[in-house]
Amino acid sequence: MTEMSDTHTLAKPARTSMLLKWSWRELWHGQLWPVAVALTLIIACVFALAALVVRVEKIMVDQGRSMIAADLVFRSADPISEPLLAQAQSLGLTVSQQTRFGTMAFSDTQMQLVSVKAVDSRFPLRGELILQGEQRHSQVRPGELWLSERLFSLLAVKPGDAVSIGDATLTVSGHIVSEPELSFNPFSQMPAVLIHASDLAKTGAIQPGSRVRFLAYFNGPDAQLKQFQQAVTLSPGQRWISETTQGQTGEMIERARQYLSLTLFLVILMATATLVLTCLHYSATRVEAVAMMKSLGASKRWLWRWLARQLAMLFAISAVAGLSLGGLLEFLLRLPLADVLPDPLPEMGLMPFAASLMVALLVAIPGMGISLLRLVDAPAISVIQQQVAWPKKRQGYALIALPVVAALLWFGSNKFMWLTLGGLAALFLVLAALGLGLVGLLKRGTWRSAVRLALSRISRSPLATGAQLAALTSSLMLLAVIWLLRTDLLADWQQTLPADAPNVFALNISPQEQARYLAELDNNRVARSDSYPVIRGRLTAINQQDMLAVSREERDESLRRELNLTWRESMPVHNTLLAGTWATQSGVSVESGIAERLGIELGDELTFTVNSQPFSATVTSLRQVEWRNMRPNFYFIFTPDVMADLPATWLLSYRIEADQDALINQLGRDFPTVTLLDLRIMATRIQAILQQVSLSLSVLAALGVCSGLLLVLTLLRLSLSQRAQEIQLYRTLGASRKRISATLWSEYGIMALLAGVMAAVGAEVVMAALMIWGFELPVQTHSVLWLVLPLLSLALVVVIIRTMIRQLLLPLRG
Numbered sequence: 163m164t165e166m167s168d169t170h171t172l173a174k175p176a177r178t179s180m181l182l183k184w185s186w187r188e189l190w191h192g193q194l195w196p197v198a199v200a201l202t203l204i205i206a207c208v209f210a211l212a213a214l215v216v217r218v219e220k221i222m223v224d225q226g227r228s229m230i231a232a233d234l235v236f237r238s239a240d241p242i243s244e245p246l247l248a249q250a251q252s253l254g255l256t257v258s259q260q261t262r263f264g265t266m267a268f269s270d271t272q273m274q275l276v277s278v279k280a281v282d283s284r285f286p287l288r289g290e291l292i293l294q295g296e297q298r299h300s301q302v303r304p305g306e307l308w309l310s311e312r313l314f315s316l317l318a319v320k321p322g323d324a325v326s327i328g329d330a331t332l333t334v335s336g337h338i339v340s341e342p343e344l345s346f347n348p349f350s351q352m353p354a355v356l357i358h359a360s361d362l363a364k365t366g367a368i369q370p371g372s373r374v375r376f377l378a379y380f381n382g383p384d385a386q387l388k389q390f391q392q393a394v395t396l397s398p399g400q401r402w403i404s405e406t407t408q409g410q411t412g413e414m415i416e417r418a419r420q421y422l423s424l425t426l427f428l429v430i431l432m433a434t435a436t437l438v439l440t441c442l443h444y445s446a447t448r449v450e451a452v453a454m455m456k457s458l459g460a461s462k463r464w465l466w467r468w469l470a471r472q473l474a475m476l477f478a479i480s481a482v483a484g485l486s487l488g489g490l491l492e493f494l495l496r497l498p499l500a501d502v503l504p505d506p507l508p509e510m511g512l513m514p515f516a517a518s519l520m521v522a523l524l525v526a527i528p529g530m531g532i533s534l535l536r537l538v539d540a541p542a543i544s545v546i547q548q549q550v551a552w553p554k555k556r557q558g559y560a561l562i563a564l565p566v567v568a569a570l571l572w573f574g575s576n577k578f579m580w581l582t583l584g585g586l587a588a589l590f591l592v593l594a595a596l597g598l599g600l601v602g603l604l605k606r607g608t609w610r611s612a613v614r615l616a617l618s619r620i621s622r623s624p625l626a627t628g629a630q631l632a633a634l635t636s637s638l639m640l641l642a643v644i645w646l647l648r649t650d651l652l653a654d655w656q657q658t659l660p661a662d663a664p665n666v667f668a669l670n671i672s673p674q675e676q677a678r679y680l681a682e683l684d685n686n687r688v689a690r691s692d693s694y695p696v697i698r699g700r701l702t703a704i705n706q707q708d709m710l711a712v713s714r715e716e717r718d719e720s721l722r723r724e725l726n727l728t729w730r731e732s733m734p735v736h737n738t739l740l741a742g743t744w745a746t747q748s749g750v751s752v753e754s755g756i757a758e759r760l761g762i763e764l765g766d767e768l769t770f771t772v773n774s775q776p777f778s779a780t781v782t783s784l785r786q787v788e789w790r791n792m793r794p795n796f797y798f799i800f801t802p803d804v805m806a807d808l809p810a811t812w813l814l815s816y817r818i819e820a821d822q823d824a825l826i827n828q829l830g831r832d833f834p835t836v837t838l839l840d841l842r843i844m845a846t847r848i849q850a851i852l853q854q855v856s857l858s859l860s861v862l863a864a865l866g867v868c869s870g871l872l873l874v875l876t877l878l879r880l881s882l883s884q885r886a887q888e889i890q891l892y893r894t895l896g897a898s899r900k901r902i903s904a905t906l907w908s909e910y911g912i913m914a915l916l917a918g919v920m921a922a923v924g925a926e927v928v929m930a931a932l933m934i935w936g937f938e939l940p941v942q943t944h945s946v947l948w949l950v951l952p953l954l955s956l957a958l959v960v961v962i963i964r965t966m967i968r969q970l971l972l973p974l975r976g
Contacts, residue, residue: 205484
């Protein structure tokens with residue numbers, strides 16, 4: 163009686179025990195352990211990456227929300243209605259209010275235009291408000307008046323003195339050390355004054371027609387905040403402010419989020435490819451074993467039970483090992499960030515556990531199921547005739563629907579992800595065709611015999627060669643994209659706010675004081691920008707078409723208010739000329755963003771009004787402007803002849819170092835009419851966020867590169883292991899070990915060089931697409947990539963071939 167029929171005569175517990183032992187031996191002594199390793203690495207990488215993404219995103223969101231003093235802010239030009247506040251409270255949200263307006267502050271001897279913020283006792287809901295009087299405080303109380311530090315010299319007051327705000331006379335309580343909400347717009351800044359909301363009515367400063375801004379701050383769970391937002395219909399003059407809409411930090415956080423999501427997606431993609439390749443290799447090596455069991459009487463049902471036990475054990479072991487390794491990896495990934503991460507760290511929750519196991523399961527079911535379905539269908543005759551072909555069942559490919567549906571639910575309407583996925587699929591086919599075309603061109607050359615044999619071997623199976631080249635190229639390309647994205651994002655942020663960026667703006671410098679003010683800065687060796695004349699005016703017409711004829715709500719934001727206009731003989735060095743030429747007469751240069759929004763083109767005639775005086779200029783150039791670089795920037799820059807006769811004040815920015823605090827106070831005393839905007843606290847905060855995000859992206863990029871290298875190594879090892887029988891055939895036909903070794907080195911060297919070069923091409927294309935349509939950043943070329951990727955590809959080939967070639971040639975000894 164056969165062994166298989168003997169198993170049917172055993173008692174059920176004995177059969178189960180024997181199957182478990184057999185499955186265990188098959189798991190570790192068969193070819194299934196590489197699948198377990200691949201699955202473990204998928205779980206570990208996804209867990210570590212997801213955990214770090216959750217922590218980093220929570221930190222970024224917390225930092226961004228601290229900059230707006232709440233989880234969500236509602237801003238309105240009209241008083242905020244009680245029903246809206248009641249609705250927020252009914253959802254369990256914490257509410258705080260602020261009224262902000264500009265007015266004059268008077269001391270006994272001086273006066274100064276200030277920005278008054280009337281806040282309640284709950285302000286701020288996020289971030290830190292530090293008020294220094296006799297003691298430190300973190301909230302404004304009724305009857306208190308807190309001044310920006312510069313106002314003490316501008317108003318010539320000290321704590322305890324009286325200052326009049328409108329009709330109210332309040333006693334100075336102390337100075338504002340730090341407040342959470344800060345703006346990047348220097349033109350809308352004035353020295354701040356904090357009073358309590360209960361004292362607002364006493365000032366009498368808010369009258370019909372006054373320019374007042376009303377703000378409501380909300381804190382609460384994200385679900386309730388989203389529900390509240392959706393329930394409110396915005397009227398003209400109202401808007402929501404969140405951490406992703408607050409200028410500089412909002413753009414940085416949003417781009418970092420995109421990068422985190424894209425990196426996680428690419429790591430999952432590469433880990434999936436590793437698992438699928440490993441499982442296909444396992445199925446190919448177990449055909450004889452399955453055929454043998456079938457010849458001994460095993461049914462498909464019995465084979466599935468045998469495989470199911472192995473797969474269940476494999477997934478359980480991989481889950482435990484992967485989660486353990488992932489936890490360790492996440493800890494190691496956080497080590498470089500220890501100095502910048504907050505303490506305590508945000509909780510990562512259950513998402514990384516669920517995501518890693520779910521991704522592994524969704525990947526494993528089609529990745530292993532399709533190849534195992536084909537394996538179970540292997541005919542018993544395969545024992546004696548290995549090359550026999552058997553019908554392929556198409557039903558197994560329906561398993562692909564599982565990850566596809568999951569991707570649909572995950573990505574939803576995220577065009578960025580679908581663009582990436584579709585682009586990668588199309589690029590895979592293009593790279594395969596390009597690789598085959600390059601091999602065909604190489605075959606036309608004159609080469610040594612080993613190279614000719616290698617090229618013949620590569621081109622013998624176009625489908626397999628194209629797939630191999632495309633897979634190897636795509637792997638190298640993806641790891642390059644992950645790293646280059648990180649590099650380009652950091653370069654953009656560093657350019658936006660470099661370490662030596664200006665941190666003080668000086669406005670309202672009179673023409674009589676301009677030369678003396680600049681000389682004072684230069685004498686103290688202060689790094690500064692050029693000075694610019696500034697006039698407030700409106701754009702009223704384009705090519706005689708009245709731009710103010712449409713309703714205010716339908717106008718572009720730039721048409722609803724006065725703009726800051728300037729003139730220069732030369733273009734600012736921190737602007738980039740995109741089109742046209744810099745004119746010297748009757749011309750105006752336009753910022754490219756507003757030109758696109760308003761449909762302004764070269765040669766158009768623009769009409770402006772300043773103090774009810776109209777004038778016109780012809781568009782002679784379009785400029786690219788980086789609004790976040792802390793330098794004076796303008797929508798419109800005129801030639802001097804257009805506006806030089808109009809009265810203007812002057813503006814510039816400069817950098818005050820830590821040891822120059824006394825200088826900025828002295829400037830405030832010597833030039834009392836000049837408005838100084840000290841943005842050092844804001845710049846420090848942005849730099850801290852930038853440092854956290856930069857290090858986090860570097861760590862994530864390193865993990866993504868490791869996943870790509872793992873896929874490349876897997877591809878090369880599996881490809882070489884499949885050559886064992888072919889090598890034996892070559893030796894049988896009389897080929898020497900030296901010839902076989904030279905052929906292998908030539909074949910994989912050629913493939914490595916081709917893959918490296920094509921990966922550089924593909925990476926440049928993908929990066930350009932992501933920069934243009936994904937991150938909306940300027941496209942850059944990466945010349946070092948054309949050297950690094952081919953060398954990296956060759957290095958990996960050298961490592962793999964050196965470790966495997968002796969084993970491949972071992973059967974030829976003797």
